[in-house]
Amino acid sequence: MKILPLVPAFLTTVAAVQPQGIIEIEWSSNCGYASKVTNPAIPAANPTVIETPKIASAQAGIPNPVATDAPVADSYPPISSAGSTTKNEQVPDPGVYSPHPSPSAPVYSQQEQKSELKTGTASVYGNVKSGEITYYSVGMGACGQNSSGQDETGSIVSISGDVYDAAMIDLNTNNNPLCGRTITMKGSNGKTAQGTILDRCEGCRGGDIDVSHKIFIEIYGSLDPGRSEIEWWYS
Known part of the structure; x- marks a missing residue:
């Protein structure tokens, strides 16, 4: 066995000692390998998870509607019920454009006719x-x-x-x-x-x-x- 080459590497070994005992020994890379020794009495530390900040939803920026006491005007006049309209009454359709009415033909009396x-x-x-x-x-x-x-x-x-x-x-x-x-x-x-x-x-x-x-x-x-x-x- 070759022991002499390991002596300088051993001298460069760093031992971290805590009250609980040796938790980790790292060998120099000159040794050609590394080993970890863990004290069984110390539980393994969970890896730290860095949480990514959540992006606020676009809906969070939309304020909720605030109820007010002001009356809301309808876009179009209410349509009368069937019982309130006359026989010849026509309810205009707000969605249909009505051109200007053409002049009606003159009405003559019976005597003029x-x-x-x-x-x-x-x-x-x-x-x-x-x-x-x-x-x-x-x-x-x-x-x-x-x-x-x-x-x-x-x-x-x-x-x-x-x-x-x-x-x-x-x-x-x-x-x-x-x-x-x-x-x-x-x-x-x-x-x-x-x-x-x-x-x-x-x-x-x-x-x-x-x-x-x-x-x-x-x-x-x-x-x-x-x-x-x-x-x-x-x-």
């Missing part, structure tokens, strides 16, 4: 109407007034059935709102005259009118033209 004539050449309450004018012998008119004998003295007008019938409000022709209404007539020569609607002209159409002798002469000077163009409007 009647003013549109079958021929389309005149209307009851239009501005200026045009047609032909002639004269006739006046008598019992559709408005219920007897004008017999007033050919040369009365300013009497008989309008076409198209215009007269369009203004009817019932089956009684005497109740026509055009009866007794004054119109102004302008002849093709530029002269004008006024007359009162008292009759309905069966053979006239659109803006055509029949007038008493008096009116025809006022415009044309005599009865010779017989028939001519005319414009007229309500006075």
Whole structure:
């Protein structure tokens, strides 16, 4: 056995001594090996575990909601129950965009609707109407007034059935709102005259009118033209 080489190594041995005894002897690396001797009376020390600090959860930073007494406004108006809505009531859908409503079609009264004539050449309450004018012998008119004998003295007008019938409000022709209404007539020569609607002209159409002798002469000077163009409007 080779003992001499071990002597220097033994001299460099470090012994750690505690009251409990020798707990560990470390041999120098020159010896070629190391050995540990443990006192059986001393329990083995547990290895120290270094705890990794825990990262706080992201949810920990979110504060809990705090209850307040302030009322919370709804995003949309409450929808009425089925029993409180009317038959034609519609509840708007807040999620659907509603474009601006287009203008509704104008609503006309029954009398205004009647003013549109079958021929389309005149209307009851239009501005200026045009047609032909002639004269006739006046008598019992559709408005219920007897004008017999007033050919040369009365300013009497008989309008076409198209215009007269369009203004009817019932089956009684005497109740026509055009009866007794004054119109102004302008002849093709530029002269004008006024007359009162008292009759309905069966053979006239659109803006055509029949007038008493008096009116025809006022415009044309005599009865010779017989028939001519005319414009007229309500006075």
